[in-house]
Amino acid sequence: MHTNDPLRPVVFAYTAVRDTLAAVATGDSRREPDDTVLAVSGAPVAGLNGVISPDLEPDPGVVEALADSASLRGLPWSIQVRGVPGPRISAVAARHGLTHVSAQPLMVRRCDAGTPSQPATGPLRVRAVRADELGLYAKIMAEGFGVPPEMFEIFADPALAEREGFTFYLAEVDGVPVGTGMAAVSGDLLGVYNISVLPDHRRQGHGLAITTEIVRAGHAAGATTAYLYSSAMGVPVYTSAGFHTAEILTWFTAPA
Template sequence: MALTNDHVEAAVRAYADTCESLARAATTGRARRGPRGAVLAISGAPVASLNAIISPALEPDADEIADLADSAKEAGFPWSIQVRGEPTPLVTEVAAAHGLTRRNAMPLMIRWPDEGPPPQSDHGALRVRAVPADQLGAYTRLLEDGFEAPHGTFEVMASPSLAEMPGITFYLAEVDGVPVGTGMASVSEDLLGIFNITTLPRYRRRGYGRALTLEIAREGYVAGATTAYLYASKMGARVYESAGFRTEEHLTAISA
């Protein structure tokens, strides 16, 4: 597993900030920030990765995480602790005290400015459009289909207020007007975070995921971003590599 790199800390902090903002805007969400910058972001969704303590620091403060962990547990949802690289023994001890022992490594992939502006997608049939606030409920249902999750899993993220957040855009990918995938962008100064990239099961292996990622990146660069980042699944890493993203480090999520 790759070690952590301090030159990517800005991207990790942007990721934590986005999670915090989304949690505050979600219908059942709440958020809190520790004195050293760790973020507690509770969306209220029944998914551990969406109710998380995220430490962007190269050396996480176990005491800060322990303090936030009490609030995370009280919220009553599945939750996780997310740290860069391998958890320290003290962080591991805090997690285990709350029954969190399962680890999942998520590669942080970055598209650096020297890659140049993202090219326009050559997938002529694919159209990518922003989702207005009144269609966010339909978007979350498609997101559930893309992740093959039970309907209702992301219901708390369907609040129209999320679509009104500065810098946040939700996207649908469509072919001949038929939805085939989803995505989300978070632009903060020169950083573009890409989230929620899915392709519906019956439309996979046609290049739609790569084309959607490039189109979201292109729009983010038009909005002023010069560097794009995302956290990938192991299965999706090759797709993002083909779009100019490179793995820089890993985020370890510890859950029950």
């Protein structure tokens, strides 16, 4: 059915990660027969609540039905669709007050790129964290993204560490945390998330080192294709790690 859409499994894996985060945080997630997802984490972050379609041509009726969920009321939320949305999806978003439109590049690192070499990182070390360290992980990630700690409290839940395929990483210099990353492995796909570096430690190659270590660990776990959604600022870093931009994800959110 989707043989002419080779990126659909990648976007499906992304929706599954959002689905899992919501299931752990609130138990409020729902997947429709066409795989459109309603995922409500309860976090005060638009990207962590809302409706995501993995299809190139999402069904406006399904998107609208999920967008009408009472679970979204009072929360920042989003509608996320692939590529340039058609007028019917844009109209659904507008009816729900989501009139700000932005785009994120989907970057993919294919299996033929091989296992990346580890860049020289000096005293930096990247390690997987234990469940009881997720509170520290969430704190460092919030500092790295420059947001209040409550925005990422959901990542402090030890239950996340028990989810199959999820691994959380801290980057440390002489034992002091300076950055974060997260891996979500599903079959041969590796999702790279939450790459952050504290302001005083940027421009030293730490973001690249964290990303590379996650990709190397993913390869060891059998995931040969890696993907991530990047900010515009992050594209050069991920390009140097062997990723290339494959398409965009369009976000509809409420105006600031």
